[in-house]
Amino acid sequence: MNLEDHLGDVLHKGRLHAGVAPETVAAAAGLSSAELAAVEASGNPPRPMDYRALGALLGLAPNKLQGLAAGWQPAPVDLGRWRELRLLTSVGGGMGVNCYLLWDEVTREAALFDTGFDAAPILELIAAEHLDLxxxxxxxxxxxxxxxxxxxxxxxxxxxxxxxxxxxxxxQRNRPNDCISLGSLRITNRDTPGHAEDGVTYIVGTWPDDAPHVAIVGDALFAGSMGRAVGAAALARQKIRDQILSLPAPTLLCPGHGPLTTVAEEQANNPFC
Ligand SMILES: [Zn+2]
Known part of the structure; x- marks a missing residue:
């Protein structure tokens, strides 16, 4: 799966979050305004940009911007390690969105995290695996x-x-100290507003064979980027730091768009982190 946001998307989001004019960003990058617009659209700079100046201007980590420019992708994740966890992607209006179905392999009790656009593949999986949603x-x-x-x-x-x-x-509302059992799995929640006022991250633990925690983060964070949070970017970034990246390094992060990633990957490579 491609990254939800390429380098140009990250720069675009970064300047909207920081409230900086495109001409100012172009000057910092060492590009013309037309070249910056092309980079934001394609993600491909015509020549090396001044990442240090860009990072300072937009509050983004320069070395991680450079990593994105060099083609960073999170290492592929083998979901077979978690029994059972499935990623389902559906498309609507040209946009792909992820949802996640997980269950206890013994009791067959299941939970769905978001729905995406299409109920059919979810219903089929529930029926095929004889799950109790x-x-x-x-x-x-x-x-x-x-x-x-x-x-x-x-x-x-x-x-x-x-x-x-x-x-x-x-x-039907989450409470801060909820700990929901699903067979042997345990599900807790942490508020992660910013991209959305009602944003929440669900953390699933006690997997068989000591598989790492799983955090379903919605659009709070994407691999190498974050959800748009114009007007609430500082809050969103604080929640990413305090509520998501504070989880153990091997924690699997399941975003609403783009590929799976981990806390360790994002700490090392996400320009917003
Ligand atoms: Zn959203």
Whole structure:
């Protein structure tokens, strides 16, 4: 899976977050305004840019910008290590979005994290694996993440809904100290607002064979980037630091868009971190 954000997307997001004019960014990079616009669109600089000046201007780590420019990708993850965890990607309006289904392999109790656009492959997997869908966890209320929710609720009316949405009834809202059991798995939550006011990260632990924790982060963080958080970038970055990157280094990070990554990968390579 390609990165959700290439170098140009990261620079574009960085300047929107920092509230800096494109001409100022172009000057720092050592490019013309037209060249910067082309880099933001393609991700490919026409020549080496001044990453140190860019980083200082936008609050991004220069060496990690350079890493992105050099083609960094997170190491591929073998999901077979987690029993059981599946990534399902659906497409709507030309945009791909990830959702995640996980279950206890003994009890077959399952939880879905976001729905994406298409209920069909999720329903097929639930049926094929003889799963008992207990929970629908929502990372935030943006349309691409909940588009298939009505159909899933209709097909699995007993599945309990959980989100940070203020408009949700109290019994469907996450509480800070929730620890939900799904067979032998344990699911907790941490508030990660910024990209969305109701943004929340779910952490799943106690996997068989000591597989690392799994954090389903929604759009708080992408491999090598973060969700757009214009007007709330400082809050978003603080939550990434305090609530996500404080998890153990091998923790698997499951973003709403783009490839899987880990805490260690993002600490070493994400320009926003
Ligand atoms: Zn979103």
């Amino acid at each position: 207990r929970y629908l966890f929502i990372t935030h209320g943006h349309h691409d993440h909940i588009a298939a929710l009505p159909e899933l609720k209709q097909r699995h009316p007993k599945a309990r809904l959980r989100s940070n949405s203020r408009s949700a009834p109290p019994d």
